[in-house]
Ligand SMILES: *[C@@H]1O[C@H](CO)[C@@H](O)[C@H](O)[C@H]1NC(C)=O
Ligand SMILES: *[C@@H]1O[C@H](CO)[C@@H](O)[C@H](O)[C@H]1NC(C)=O
Ligand SMILES: *[C@@H]1O[C@H](CO)[C@@H](O)[C@H](O)[C@H]1NC(C)=O
């Protein structure tokens with residue numbers, strides 16, 4: 040090896056690889072409603088070291104609505120490519136207006152240096168009052184009963200819509216009422232992303248419901264008698280047209296029982312419905328479910344399996360019969376060949392050995408079941424194809440879709456931890472002179 044090449048190699052290894060150096064970026068996010076007279080606003084950000092290759096981003100969104108303005112700010116690291124600072128007027132007045140600022144940079148530490156609203160917002164010229172009056176409101180809860188205001192001249196319609204903003208540490212559902220110069224709900228003019236924030240808009244105030252979110256698997260020996268308590272830590276902001284759902288499936292095979300409990304968003308013909316169903320048994324193997332679809336935020340908040348257990352009338356000690364069968368419930372696959380044998384209760388005459396394939400709500404699994412049943416031909420699910428959010432199949436051969444190890448997927452719809460959102464709730468308390476933080 041020539042000495043020149045050796046030097047080049049040594050030199051090369053001493054130089055940082057381009058783009059691999061970690062940047063320091065400003066970090067801050069929050070949203071709050073201010074009086075127009077409080078603007079311009081300025082703020083002080085924290086700092087964060089990004090992963091190598093990441094850039095810094097600034098995103099600011101202002102929604103002006105009569106005397107109020109909603110300010111949404113997100114600063115932090117991003118994988119997006121660099122682009123110049125960009126100001127977009129998504130909607131201009133009279134009445135409601137939406138403007139955003141986005142910037143992605145890598146030219147140096149803390150290059151996402153936007154520190155106030157000045158580059159984005161100038162007070163709109165005082166427009167003469169018109170003859171229309173509309174309710175004016177920004178609310179994370181409900182705009183019911185909001186005060187009406189005189190609209191500026193040129194307004195022709197009252198806006199009544201709901202916005203969903205998720206991403207860049209922002210997680211919010213916002214109901215908006217105000218004056219506008221066009222019908223319908225089109226504040227965003229088709230925009231779906233503003234920097235890291237995914238934005239959605241709907242005219243249906245029932246859309247973008249917030250639901251509890253999570254999956255609990257549990258195996259035990261007495262789950263049909265002893266209630267299990269569960270409180271999930273996660274919530275999800277649903278898509279338009281979705282409602283909250285809760286599906287609790289309980290399987291008992293004598294000495295073994297298991298439950299599968301899923302909460303999240305779902306679609307249902309009936310917006311508000313609930314049902315408990317005993318799919319099979321007793322005597323012998325019991326399969327029972329509780330299914331709820333409901334359309335108001337956080338309505339899927341059952342915290343105990345007693346919601347289902349109170350509908351089961353199981354004798355504590357069923358009279359024993361003559362048959363003995365292996366007993367097993369395995370939520371994570373097949374039962375092994377050496378499950379313990381149990382004495383079957385009277386009224387059963389056959390040993391069941393099969394599977395339920397189950398998919399939905401981010402869960403895919405095969406549940407192996409062995410136990411006592413009444414008839415050789417017993418189907419545990421009676422050919423039911425859906426139990427709440429789960430689509431279910433029993434003992435089907437060509438079921439490659441289902442016949443895989445259990446998996447929990449992170450769905451595409453945005454989720455946040457409850458703690459995160461409780462934090463946002465605190466940040467909602469109005470604070471002037473600087474943006475409220477929520478991290
Ligand atoms: C906005 O202005 C109104 C009237 O001037 C005042 O009552 C209210 O407290 C102000 N709100 C904030 C957040 O400053
Ligand atoms: C809305 O979008 C259309 C099509 O992209 C564009 O031509 C129009 O200028 C936009 N309107 C506003 C107010 O930004
Ligand atoms: C199951 O729980 C019930 C109620 O707590 C209790 O009476 C029963 O003895 C338990 N059975 C077993 C097998 O642990």
Ligand SMILES: *[C@@H]1O[C@H](CO)[C@@H](O)[C@H](O)[C@H]1NC(C)=O
Nearest residue numbers: 268269270339340341342343
């Ligand atoms: C469980 O839910 C019930 C009914 O909504 C509620 O009264 C109870 O306080 C909850 N329990 C806990 C520990 O959160």
Ligand SMILES: *[C@@H]1O[C@H](CO)[C@@H](O)[C@H](O)[C@H]1NC(C)=O
Nearest residue numbers: 363364365376377378379380
């Ligand atoms: C269960 O009973 C069957 C049939 O009598 C027997 O072959 C099997 O070994 C028993 N299993 C166990 C785990 O004892």
